Amino acid sequence: MSTAKQRKRKEHRILFFALALVIVIPALVMILRLTSSSPLYPVGESYYNLHLVRFLGQNPSLATDPIQRSVYEPNPYHYLLTFLYTLLPVEAVSLFLPIVLGLACALLLFKLLKLIKVKPNYAAYSIVILSVTPVFIALSTGLYTAAFTMLLSLLATVLILDKKMLSQVFGALSLIILALTSLTGFILTIGIILFLSLALKKVKKTLRTLVFSLIISIIISIPLTLLTNYTPRILGFHSFAFRNVFSILNAEYGFSVFLLILFLIGFIVLWINDKDKVRKLFHLPVLLLVVLSFFNTVARVYASFIITFYCVVAIIYFYKRRWHLKIVRQGTLLLILCSLLFSSLNQINLLIDAQPDKDMLDALLFLRPAGSGDVLTLEENGFLVEFYSYQRVLLDSNSFLNQEYPQMKDDVQALFMVTRLNDAEPLLTKQDVRYILITPYMKEELWESREQGLWFLVKHSESFDKIYKEAEIEIWKYLGVPELEG
Numbered sequence: 001m002s003t004a005k006q007r008k009r010k011e012h013r014i015l016f017f018a019l020a021l022v023i024v025i026p027a028l029v030m031i032l033r034l035t036s037s038s039p040l041y042p043v044g045e046s047y048y049n050l051h052l053v054r055f056l057g058q059n060p061s062l063a064t065d066p067i068q069r070s071v072y073e074p075n076p077y078h079y080l081l082t083f084l085y086t087l088l089p090v091e092a093v094s095l096f097l098p099i100v101l102g103l104a105c106a107l108l109l110f111k112l113l114k115l116i117k118v119k120p121n122y123a124a125y126s127i128v129i130l131s132v133t134p135v136f137i138a139l140s141t142g143l144y145t146a147a148f149t150m151l152l153s154l155l156a157t158v159l160i161l162d163k164k165m166l167s168q169v170f171g172a173l174s175l176i177i178l179a180l181t182s183l184t185g186f187i188l189t190i191g192i193i194l195f196l197s198l199a200l201k202k203v204k205k206t207l208r209t210l211v212f213s214l215i216i217s218i219i220i221s222i223p224l225t226l227l228t229n230y231t232p233r234i235l236g237f238h239s240f241a242f243r244n245v246f247s248i249l250n251a252e253y254g255f256s257v258f259l260l261i262l263f264l265i266g267f268i269v270l271w272i273n274d275k276d277k278v279r280k281l282f283h284l285p286v287l288l289l290v291v292l293s294f295f296n297t298v299a300r301v302y303a304s305f306i307i308t309f310y311c312v313v314a315i316i317y318f319y320k321r322r323w324h325l326k327i328v329r330q331g332t333l334l335l336i337l338c339s340l341l342f343s344s345l346n347q348i349n350l351l352i353d354a355q356p357d358k359d360m361l362d363a364l365l366f367l368r369p370a371g372s373g374d375v376l377t378l379e380e381n382g383f384l385v386e387f388y389s390y391q392r393v394l395l396d397s398n399s400f401l402n403q404e405y406p407q408m409k410d411d412v413q414a415l416f417m418v419t420r421l422n423d424a425e426p427l428l429t430k431q432d433v434r435y436i437l438i439t440p441y442m443k444e445e446l447w448e449s450r451e452q453g454l455w456f457l458v459k460h461s462e463s464f465d466k467i468y469k470e471a472e473i474e475i476w477k478y479l480g481v482p483e484l485e486g
């Protein structure tokens with residue numbers, strides 16, 4: 001067998017192994033959640049998207065969230081989910097769609113790396129690294145808009161960099177859909193395509209496609225803005241905080257500290273070894289994107305895909321480097337392997353143990369027929385409460401879009417810390433709070449496992465009635481407002 005065929009076969013084996021990991025790891029997370037009697041998805045955006053699918057199936061021209069009573073802004077991902085849940089069995093879509101999206105993203109990344117002339121074995125190893133990154137594992141185990149955004153972005157980039165006219169047309173279409181799904185992702189994708197087309201010397205043809213996509217996107221967004229509640233926004237920005245950035249601190253889309261170190265090593269290796277001064281400059285935008293990702297969640301998703309190549313460069317550098325002692329080389333490679341394993345296992349464990357569990361599900365189902373009224377709980381529990389209990393929450397993870405959000409957040413924080421009924425009643429009445437959901441996490445994080453703040457107040461005031469307590473989850477009803485109808 002020729003050397004070329006052997007190399008090709010080896011590349012195919014690596015790619016097959018990588019794609020197997022892409023499928024098996026998310027599937028394992030979801031299966032383990034199901035076997036522990038927990039709902040399929042961890043707490044978060046998945047429940048908001050499922051919540052909207054329920055109502056979009058009945059009314060495709062939905063203008064207002066029927067439960068939260070907030071304005072609904074159309075999103076192509078929600079309509080895709082609604083179509084799939086209408087067409088296919090609910091269980092099949094819920095289980096396989098996140099994995100299919102992840103697999104498609106992995107294949108497109110592999111195609112893109114080969115398109116920009118990365119060695120096929122480096123491209124295949126990049127997919128192996130991708131499969132164990134915390135962001136990818138998270139995106140492949142839930143119904144996240146970021147996963148659909150990444151799919152459209154990769155698809156648009158691969159097609160637009162292709163020489164064929166038909167590919168350019170479908171690439172432009174993908175960009176237009178991306179603009180309506182995530183304006184932040186759309187802007188990042190345009191920047192990436194321009195950067196890669198400059199590196200590949202395809203600027204002229206690419207520029208025409210990008211200008212066409214931009215014009216069509218603007219033309220479509222104007223009537224959408226006028227006729228619906230669609231509002232173009234650049235979202236995802238936040239202040240820098242370690243808990244927002246690193247997966248070990250349970251960030252929603254978090255970096256692995258070890259993978260970031262590997263990225264920096266790979267970046268330095270490429271920078272030093274590349275003798276072409278012009279080509280060196282093409283690595284700088286990647287570094288800028290990683291820096292931006294500390295302040296933007298969408299950029300962090302993009303960066304998590306891009307740094308995989310640099311991580312591979314770092315690992316191969318350690319593998320090929322001449323070591324004075326073979327045991328040092330073996331120890332370094334073993335450390336890398338263990339660190340990758342720890343990074344993926346940490347994320348898997350976080351997702352398996354994440355709320356909701358069976359106890360939380362039982363509490364929320366109990367709340368469903370309890371009567372109408374706003375629920376006070378942690379902001380990150382909002383989507384979960386809305387989906388299972390059909391009750392409106394005071395704050396959820398989309399509340400920051402409301403003009404009243406700063407004042408409402410201040411009121412909620414004040415309520416959590418209040419110990420006197422005279423101080424609590426004006427805030428409870430102002431925000432129309434009827435139910436208070438207290439979880440074990442709230443007891444530990446807000447009140448340090450001691451009866452203080454609102455937890456102390458509800459236990460020692462006749463204005464509150466405990467209507468549920470199981471597994472340290474408590475639901476209290478505030479009796480100080482008139483009964484609501486409905």
